[in-house]
Amino acid sequence: MTYQIQLGQQRWQFDDLKTLMAKATPLRSGDCLAGVAARDEQERVAAQLALADVPLKTFLSEVLIPYETDEVTRLIIDGHDAAAFASIAHLTVGDFRNWLLSEQADSVTLSAIAPGITPEMAAAVSKIMRLQDLVLVASKCQVTTAFRNTIGLPGRMATRLQPNHPTDDPAGVAASVLDGLLYGNGDAVIGINPASDNVEAVTTLMTMLDDVIQHYEIPTQSCVLTHVTTHIEAINRGAPVDLIFQSIAGTEKANDSFGINLAILKEAYEAGQSLGRGTVGNNAMYFETGQGSALSANANFGVDQQTCEVRAYAVARAFKPLLVNTVVGFIGPEYLYNGKQIIRAGLEDHFCGKLMGLPMGCDICYTNHAEADQDDMDNLLTLFAAAGGTFIMGIPGSDDIMLNYQTTSFHDALYARKLLNLKPAPEFEQWLQTIGIFDQQNRLAYGNQSLPKPFEHVVGGNAG
Amino acid sequence: MSQSADILVHNPWQKLRNFTDARIGLGRAGVSLPTQAHLEFQLAHARARDAVHLPLDFLQLQTDIEQVYSGDVLKLNSKASHRSEYLQRPDFGRELSDSSADLLKDLPAQKKSIVVVVADGLSSLAVQKHAAPMMASLKSALEGTRLSIDSVCLVEQGRVAIGDPIGELMQARMLVMLIGERPGLSSPDSLGVYYTFEPQGGKHDALRNCISNVRKEGLSYEEATHKLMYLLLESDRRQLSGVELKDESDNGSSQLDNSSSSNLLIGTHSADKS
Numbered sequence: 001m002t003y004q005i006q007l008g009q010q011r012w013q014f015d016d017l018k019t020l021m022a023k024a025t026p027l028r029s030g031d032c033l034a035g036v037a038a039r040d041e042q043e044r045v046a047a048q049l050a051l052a053d054v055p056l057k058t059f060l061s062e063v064l065i066p067y068e069t070d071e072v073t074r075l076i077i078d079g080h081d082a083a084a085f086a087s088i089a090h091l092t093v094g095d096f097r098n099w100l101l102s103e104q105a106d107s108v109t110l111s112a113i114a115p116g117i118t119p120e121m122a123a124a125v126s127k128i129m130r131l132q133d134l135v136l137v138a139s140k141c142q143v144t145t146a147f148r149n150t151i152g153l154p155g156r157m158a159t160r161l162q163p164n165h166p167t168d169d170p171a172g173v174a175a176s177v178l179d180g181l182l183y184g185n186g187d188a189v190i191g192i193n194p195a196s197d198n199v200e201a202v203t204t205l206m207t208m209l210d211d212v213i214q215h216y217e218i219p220t221q222s223c224v225l226t227h228v229t230t231h232i233e234a235i236n237r238g239a240p241v242d243l244i245f246q247s248i249a250g251t252e253k254a255n256d257s258f259g260i261n262l263a264i265l266k267e268a269y270e271a272g273q274s275l276g277r278g279t280v281g282n283n284a285m286y287f288e289t290g291q292g293s294a295l296s297a298n299a300n301f302g303v304d305q306q307t308c309e310v311r312a313y314a315v316a317r318a319f320k321p322l323l324v325n326t327v328v329g330f331i332g333p334e335y336l337y338n339g340k341q342i343i344r345a346g347l348e349d350h351f352c353g354k355l356m357g358l359p360m361g362c363d364i365c366y367t368n369h370a371e372a373d374q375d376d377m378d379n380l381l382t383l384f385a386a387a388g389g390t391f392i393m394g395i396p397g398s399d400d401i402m403l404n405y406q407t408t409s410f411h412d413a414l415y416a417r418k419l420l421n422l423k424p425a426p427e428f429e430q431w432l433q434t435i436g437i438f439d440q441q442n443r444l445a446y447g448n449q450s451l452p453k454p455f456e457h458v459v460g461g462n463a464g
Numbered sequence: 465m466s467q468s469a470d471i472l473v474h475n476p477w478q479k480l481r482n483f484t485d486a487r488i489g490l491g492r493a494g495v496s497l498p499t500q501a502h503l504e505f506q507l508a509h510a511r512a513r514d515a516v517h518l519p520l521d522f523l524q525l526q527t528d529i530e531q532v533y534s535g536d537v538l539k540l541n542s543k544a545s546h547r548s549e550y551l552q553r554p555d556f557g558r559e560l561s562d563s564s565a566d567l568l569k570d571l572p573a574q575k576k577s578i579v580v581v582v583a584d585g586l587s588s589l590a591v592q593k594h595a596a597p598m599m600a601s602l603k604s605a606l607e608g609t610r611l612s613i614d615s616v617c618l619v620e621q622g623r624v625a626i627g628d629p630i631g632e633l634m635q636a637r638m639l640v641m642l643i644g645e646r647p648g649l650s651s652p653d654s655l656g657v658y659y660t661f662e663p664q665g666g667k668h669d670a671l672r673n674c675i676s677n678v679r680k681e682g683l684s685y686e687e688a689t690h691k692l693m694y695l696l697l698e699s700d701r702r703q704l705s706g707v708e709l710k711d712e713s714d715n716g717s718s719q720l721d722n723s724s725s726s727n728l729l730i731g732t733h734s735a736d737k738s
Binding site for chain 1: 472476486488508586
């Protein structure tokens with residue numbers, strides 16, 4: 001079906017829904033690379049005007065990637081909750097934006113409609129929203145998950161403590177874990193990107209993190225971000241697996257390039273559930289996504305990168321994750337060229353994920369060949385925290401020495417919490433206060449050249 | 465810059481930097497980075513940015529390479545005409561410009577043993593510093609073998625895969641690519657070495673072998689040459705490259721095998737828990 005709009009003397013025509021969606025997408029380099037972007041600014045806005053007139057129902061009948069050949073499309077269509085959709089079924093995309101911004105759309109209502117929102121509906125409305133719209137609506141969405149602590153409560157923002165080391169050296173990892181804990185980070189997860197995906201190496205790291213969590217009785221969870229099949233193998237060998245990680249994408253072919261499909265994810269999900277290691281909940285999956293992953297696997301089928309990204313959230317949603325993380329600036333400038341594109345993408349991803357009922361975090365990050373710097377990250381961090389972002393990364397001094405990119409630091413998390421009066425997850429907050437890292441006002445409790453007593457032995461002993 | 469103790473909070477666990485290059489124990493001003501740590505980061509980022517954006521001095525590079533190699537040195541360009549295009553269109557960086565392709569097509573047809581391609585990639589600094597010494601190291605290692613460097617090409621705005629059409633047009637049996645890697649904050653000058661047997665345009669990434677992180681603080685020229693020579697000689701014997709040609713030049717065990725290493729955070733000096 002074609003979509004058309006007459007603007008003054010000029011008639012704009014778009015061949016099908018995926019073309020209309022792509023042309024309506026705010027400029028980003030990845031869509032130019034894919035050859036699906038609008039030719040110019042006028043065509044983009046014409047597409048946005050035409051998209052605003054599309055009924056939400058259309059997305060249930062006109063799929064962007066064929067149902068027969070793509071299991072993600074089948075998941076989206078077969079899993080659609082018509083009852084949840086009923087109250088917004090009469091809206092167009094443009095009406096939907098108005099409704100989301102209206103006072104009718106409060107936290108309770110937004111939670112109720114979430115299962116009725118498909119990725120394409122969320123992507124479509126995000127394309128006609130400004131940053132303040134993305135921030136404001138997302139801030140009304142509340143998504144709560146739990147494992148050993150409770151993530152996503154109002155007025156709270158969690159952090160993933162990311163203690164990466166180029167050779168997975170246990171002492172090097174431990175040094176960064178200590179640094180992060182002493183700066184109040186690590187409630188979302190203590191999660192390592194391993195240099196090796198060898199199962200013995202991965203198991204060593206899992207055991208090491210588990211020992212730390214048990215020794216200090218930290219109400220948090222660990223994760224070694226290795227392939228989902230390696231997790232299954234580690235579980236079979238009896239390794240202490242808290243969260244099961246996997247990178248996911250929005251098309252069957254892109255997931256195939258990651259070596260996964262829905263059946264493998266289901267197997268991993270069930271393996272995680274069987275362990276029952278959560279204490280206050282059992283959301284045991286941790287997914288990462290990022291705009292551009294489908295195109296980089298040559299698996300985007302003419303669909304714009306932001307829509308592909310949101311389709312990945314349908315995959316995530318099927319497995320009740322504790323955390324979903326959009327790694328927004330990692331992929332490089334051929335997909336998101338500069339700070340402006342990275343900032344918008346991060347806020348789009350957060351909005352779309354929250355609208356679909358996911359606990360969205362953001363790896364607020366950039367590589368050294370992107371046109372971005374710390375000021376851009378401060379912008380995204382501040383907007384993301386204001387939007388009620390579920391969690392961010394925390395690493396020592398923003399410098400990931402293993403993945404060679406820059407993300408938010410332990411200090412950055414403290415900045416955002418202080419500025420917007422945000423607290424860590426409640427169980428973790430209690431632990432920080434009890435062990436002497438935070439005081440009762442959640443300020444760092446220890447002073448110059450000192451550290452909380454339970455950690456004194458680390459510096460006084462082994463490191464001497 | 466003074467570090468007045470009444471303003472800053474210093475962290476006593478800085479000594480754990482013995483175990484990692486991560487920026488731990490930075491201390492704080494309020495909850496924020498102290499000025500010194502903040503500006504050190506900015507300096508590292510500036511170095512990495514300049515490595516990406518400052519153009520490679522190809523005349524100097526050619527002079528440096530001619531010091532160690534006496535054969536032909538050709539200068540080529542990719543389809544990316546400037547850095548901004550190069551960064552946004554990786555496909556252009558993988559293809560030769562029309563004029564460069566014509567230049568290679570006009571060369572006399574002659575089979576070659578090893579062709580070395582040197583491309584700026586994402587770090588001009590890495591190539592400027594390490595390409596010529598790496599060439600010299602490789603050349604001396606090749607002495608006494610039946611392999612030799614038969615030609616060298618320098619490529620502006622090149623990506624790794626541009627070596628394939630170059631190697632094919634030059635009838636290279638073996639292609640060694642030296643290219644600037646994406647700079648890390650603490651590693652702006654890291655050189656990558658890629659190897660392909662019987663290069664052809666459009667070859668799959670899995671048919672390439674990679675030796676990464678050649679720089680002063682990383683892999684030395686000698687270590688990189690040792691690995692590369694293993695690949696070249698095994699490839700010569702088995703007539704392939706890529707995932708089926710694993711680098712088994714090291715028999716040493718990785719640090720990961722040390723699963724008995726004690727946990728730094730738990731250790732034997734455990735203090736009483738509060």
